[in-house]
């Protein structure tokens with residue numbers, strides 16, 4: 217097992233969802249230097265093909281992660297063509313800003329379907345296969361937004377909180393079966409997802425640096441991988457604040473902050 221970033225890579229076949237842009241795209245390019253086959257999934261076939269044209273180790277497998285059957289077929293096809301997936305990075309995600317208690321059913325349902333059920337759909341097909349082999353590394357990309365309920369995040373934060381909870385359950389349950397689970401909680405990363413945000417984003421990190429930090433954490437087989445570290449640690453502190461102090465902090469420092 218490679219623990220240092222040098223020597224033989226720990227995985228032969230990797231699969232990344234949400235690989236057409238942002239963190240997933242950058243991670244795919246990094247992994248292609250170290251892993252024999254990197255299957256890249258998202259809905260945008262054109263972007264996947266353009267990315268795959270940069271490296272013969274990248275293989276586009278277009279997919280909508282909300283379609284459970286398509287996800288199962290995609291995983292079956294990758295394993296048939298390339299061999300067992302030993303690293304699965306479940307990274308596809310969507311973010312819609314909801315402000316001022318705007319309960320937008322479509323946005324909230326999309327958040328659950330893509331961010332949460334998109335991961336569950338992959339787990340349903342991956343876990344039995346990895347369990348049978350007694351090996352595999354599953355990576356769930358959540359967010360600092362899942363640590364506590366924050367303004368404007370009603371369609372997003374709850375889905376990431378659910379993923380953080382799910383990853384904890386899976387870590388304990390899958391370890392005895394030889395399956396590693398990692399949880400990724402990024403802070404603000406400069407990707408298409410955040411480009412239109414109308415509020416200040418402290419510690420905004422370029423996507424290539426985020427992907428590098430993610431890969432470093434995976435190679436060290438860390439459970440929770442965070443970047444940028446200073447900002448994420450600060451947000452994580454909110455988890456231990458008493459409610460009274462937390463709500464005071466949010467009303468004083470987070471509510472109503474806007475760049476516009």
Ligand SMILES: NC(=O)c1ccc[n+]([C@@H]2O[C@H](COP(=O)([O-])OP(=O)(O)OC[C@H]3O[C@@H](n4cnc5c(N)ncnc54)[C@H](OP(=O)(O)O)[C@@H]3O)[C@@H](O)[C@H]2O)c1
Nearest residue numbers: 234236237238239258259260280281309359404405407409
């Ligand atoms: N950027 C940040 O500040 C930040 C912070 C914390 C966590 N995260 C998380 O990091 C992950 C990557 O986000 P990013 O910042 O790199 O954003 P991004 O550039 O918008 O990437 C999102 C990816 O998900 C794919 N996707 C969306 N819906 C999909 C669906 N139904 N089926 C398959 N793929 C789908 C998109 O591709 P298509 O549109 O082509 O399908 C795209 O490749 C997400 O889970 C996000 O929540 C991001």
